[in-house]
Amino acid sequence: MNAILAVLFSGNLSGHEMNRTKSISKYVLASFMIAAGTTHFVNPEFFLKIMPPYLPFHHALVLASGLCEVSLGILLVVPRCSRWAAWGIVALLIAVFPANLHLYQHQEIIPASPLVHLLRLPFQGVFILWAYWHTRAAAATP
Secondary structure (H helix, E strand, O other): OHHHHHHHHHOOOOHHHHHHHHHHHHHHHHHHHHHHHHHHHHOHHHHHHOOOOOOOOHHHHHHHHHHHHHHHHHHHOOOOOHHHHHHHHHHHHHHOHHHHHHHHHOHHHOOOOHHHHHHHHHHHHHHHHHHHHOOOOOOOOO
16 A cells, blocks of 8 residues: 555655655645535535434534544644544544535435446545555655
């Protein structure tokens, strides 16, 4: 898995360049997580619509997932917490996947083309791989 990610993200980068790329990637991922988490508080109605009906406490879960996204995004850029935060992001993205699946199965909830709804599913996988890349220690530079 790491070899695949290294090829995808690094090409022919040296160890120093790879660390720089990974650092930038970490800040971009953190920004995405903080922005997405904030949206849970600014526009909770969107997330309430896509909650699977079999889950209880919809409003509390929307707020809790938003708080987790913001917190994990912040912790991702704290060196002592970074790897654990990345694992937390992986777990969180897996935990919220049922909402994306529910939206795909009930596309009338949010009007969009079927292709847009379909692409949300593998896009979640891309974010999981992205976060997973940050569960690994940075390469040692000579």
